[in-house]
Amino acid sequence: MTAVPAHRGRRRGAWLRRNLHAWAFLAAGVACFALFSWYPLVRGIVLSFQQVNFVTDAVWVGWDNFRALFDDPLFFTAWANTLEFTGLALLFGYAVPFVVAVVINEFRHLKGFFRIAVYTPVMLPPIVSVLLWQYFYDPGNGLFNSILTGLGLPASDWTQSPKMAMISLVLVSTWANMGGATIMYLAGLATIPSELYEAAELDGASVRQRVRHVVLPQMRFILLVLLLLQIVATMQVFIEPYQLTGTTNPDTITVLVLVYRYAFTVNNDFGLAAAMSVLLFVVLGAFSAAYLRLTRDKD
Amino acid sequence: MTLTTVRRPAAVTGPPPRRARRSRPARREPAARTLISEADLNRGHRRVLYWAALTAMAALFLLIFLFPLYWMITGAMKAPAELAEPVPTLVPRAWHPETFAVAWERLDLGRFLLNTAFYTAGVWLVTLVVDVAAAYALSRLRPVLGKLVLGLILASLMLPADALLVPKYLAVVDVPIFGVNLVDSPWALWLPAAANAFNVYVLKRFFDRIPGELLEAAAIDGAGRLRTLWSVVLPLSRPVLAVVSIFAIIGSWKDFLWPLLVLRDPQAQTLSVALSRLAMTGYVPQNEMFAALAIASVPMIVIFMIFQRGILNGLSAGALKG
Numbered sequence: 001m002t003a004v005p006a007h008r009g010r011r012r013g014a015w016l017r018r019n020l021h022a023w024a025f026l027a028a029g030v031a032c033f034a035l036f037s038w039y040p041l042v043r044g045i046v047l048s049f050q051q052v053n054f055v056t057d058a059v060w061v062g063w064d065n066f067r068a069l070f071d072d073p074l075f076f077t078a079w080a081n082t083l084e085f086t087g088l089a090l091l092f093g094y095a096v097p098f099v100v101a102v103v104i105n106e107f108r109h110l111k112g113f114f115r116i117a118v119y120t121p122v123m124l125p126p127i128v129s130v131l132l133w134q135y136f137y138d139p140g141n142g143l144f145n146s147i148l149t150g151l152g153l154p155a156s157d158w159t160q161s162p163k164m165a166m167i168s169l170v171l172v173s174t175w176a177n178m179g180g181a182t183i184m185y186l187a188g189l190a191t192i193p194s195e196l197y198e199a200a201e202l203d204g205a206s207v208r209q210r211v212r213h214v215v216l217p218q219m220r221f222i223l224l225v226l227l228l229l230q231i232v233a234t235m236q237v238f239i240e241p242y243q244l245t246g247t248t249n250p251d252t253i254t255v256l257v258l259v260y261r262y263a264f265t266v267n268n269d270f271g272l273a274a275a276m277s278v279l280l281f282v283v284l285g286a287f288s289a290a291y292l293r294l295t296r297d298k299d
Numbered sequence: 300m301t302l303t304t305v306r307r308p309a310a311v312t313g314p315p316p317r318r319a320r321r322s323r324p325a326r327r328e329p330a331a332r333t334l335i336s337e338a339d340l341n342r343g344h345r346r347v348l349y350w351a352a353l354t355a356m357a358a359l360f361l362l363i364f365l366f367p368l369y370w371m372i373t374g375a376m377k378a379p380a381e382l383a384e385p386v387p388t389l390v391p392r393a394w395h396p397e398t399f400a401v402a403w404e405r406l407d408l409g410r411f412l413l414n415t416a417f418y419t420a421g422v423w424l425v426t427l428v429v430d431v432a433a434a435y436a437l438s439r440l441r442p443v444l445g446k447l448v449l450g451l452i453l454a455s456l457m458l459p460a461d462a463l464l465v466p467k468y469l470a471v472v473d474v475p476i477f478g479v480n481l482v483d484s485p486w487a488l489w490l491p492a493a494a495n496a497f498n499v500y501v502l503k504r505f506f507d508r509i510p511g512e513l514l515e516a517a518a519i520d521g522a523g524r525l526r527t528l529w530s531v532v533l534p535l536s537r538p539v540l541a542v543v544s545i546f547a548i549i550g551s552w553k554d555f556l557w558p559l560l561v562l563r564d565p566q567a568q569t570l571s572v573a574l575s576r577l578a579m580t581g582y583v584p585q586n587e588m589f590a591a592l593a594i595a596s597v598p599m600i601v602i603f604m605i606f607q608r609g610i611l612n613g614l615s616a617g618a619l620k621g
Contacts, residue, residue: 022436022442025433025524026432026436026440026442026445028428028429028493029433029434029452029493032493033494035470036471036490037455037458037496040463040469041455041463043466043469044462044463044465047469104356106335114357115611117364119611120365120368120600120603121367123596125553125570125595125596125599127555127571128595131578131588132371132592135588141385143370143387146386175363175367180614183615189333190615197333197334197336236459242575243575243579256461256464259464259465260556263464270469273465277465277466281462281463285462288456288457288459292456
């Protein structure tokens with residue numbers, strides 16, 4: 001009569017102990033995610049419909065924050081600038097590294113040097129790249145203008161010229177980051193089976209045809225993955241405009257800079273900033289989801 | 300700002316290494332063949348063309364990627380008057396290595412370097428402890444609701460890092476439940492860094508592949524769960540721990556926007572944030588700023604020199620298995 005419940009009790013005790021132990025391991029992680037990942041997501045959405053000042057209680061304002069966004073001319077400027085930055089960054093930071101990787105993959109020498117050289121700027125703290133280039137861009141006696149005038153070409157105002165400002169930001173960003181894409185392309189190129197090249201050669205395909213019919217199809221997956229990653233990363237551009245052109249410059253203000261401006265400079269309008277973040281989040285979330293879907297399907 | 304911003308390792312190493320092989324033949328190390336075959340290359344004038352192209356490319360790489368660093372280091376050692384000349388000098392006319400000491404002293408670089416090192420060490424330690432424990436629990440101990448937790452963690456892989464900036468900042472200013480304000484505290488950097496879905500997932504996938512018999516054997520020998528983790532699981536997991544560590548350290552060192560927001564006290568700032576502030580507000584002579592930039596780069600360059608193979612291969616592996 002006593003044996004069965006005791007047995008069951010022991011089993012339940014073991015189950016309880018096992019779970020307690022497991023949760024002891026898990027607790028810190030769950031706390032970190034809950035506080036700094038899951039909760040902010042919910043809070044961000046809630047906040048975008050609120051007016052807060054942290055003195056009195058938050059007020060629900062419906063779609064007012066979003067309406068205020070659409071009324072702010074900087075809102076459209078910021079999105080247009082961000083898209084321009086992303087587009088240019090794709091040209092310089094996505095297409096160029098691919099060509100570079102294909103070319104250096106042909107070299108039988110100095111492979112290590114190429115990899116290390118292209119990746120060294122990636123290791124620098126971004127502020128170092130940005131400040132260094134700030135001196136290069138100096139319209140007075142910066143390195144670039146010295147070179148241009150030395151070659152007899154007209155000097156440029158770089159970051160201070162409305163036309164060149166965005167391109168200047170993209171150039172420094174590309175310099176600082178293209179190493180990552182190049183290394184990944186090289187890794188992809190290294191996996192293309194030799195037989196495909198041999199077959200193409202036997203068929204008498206020219207080098208151009210080999211690129212078109214062997215390299216590109218074989219690299220399709222990695223090209224797509226990097227495209228999505230680049231879009232998500234470059235649309236969150238911040239440090240380049242923040243440091244080089246400032247948070248108020250309409251030539252280069254980007255979405256994240258505008259979020260920063262709403263929340264952390266003069267007006268401290270967290271509701272407005274949250275509404276802007278939600279929009280950014282929706283756009284980028286779509287790309288992130290596509291990326292995750294793509295990479296998961298592959299396994 | 301492109302995909303290599305290491306702060307978001309998900310973007311760098313891509314999704315986790317899974318065992319599943321691709322259908323095509325296994326990856327061979329350096330591909331035996333490339334676009335242009337060896338035989339083609341050796342034919343007549345093509346050999347010359349090859350060497351010309353190689354030299355040109357190497358020169359271009361030197362000029363574009365390494366020359367700016369040369370400029371920064373030699374610029375630090377030029378006299379301010381020499382830097383102000385309209386036609387720049389390639390080699391300093393007179394060397395002033397003492398600028399490094401002057402900048403170190405005047406800009407208080409020691410403090411900011413120490414701050415950054417301290418924050419980075421903490422990020423590394425907290426991330427590793429929290430994420431390894433969580434991944435171990437999810438992989439091996441499988442508590443109730445473990446599946447749900449894993450699902451929620453994986454879902455947060457989808458969150459673009461900076462889109463949550465504002466509410467994350469508010470969560471740090473007034474931590475829910477605990478009601479503390481972490482601004483200016485190192486925990487404001489450490490705890491959010493530990494909420495790294497990519498790390499948990501990579502670690503969990505790795506732990507999943509450790510043969511169960513090893514763990515059972517440890518249990519039979521009387522090892523508790525912590526002991527098993529420490530003496531059996533972790534020693535087997537060195538490769539994945541190395542990857543997680545190195546990207547956590549690089550990410551923390553390179554981080555800018557988050558420390559800019561949560562470290563308000565100038566004395567508590569990281570080197571990156573302090574340099575940004577000094578460049579914007581204070582007047583810093585160009586040679587001293589170059590010296591400061593060089594000093595800020597040294598730790599990362601040293602890490603790169605030591606772990607170069609691991610970093611580049613980690614990146615490659617992520618790209619391929621991605």
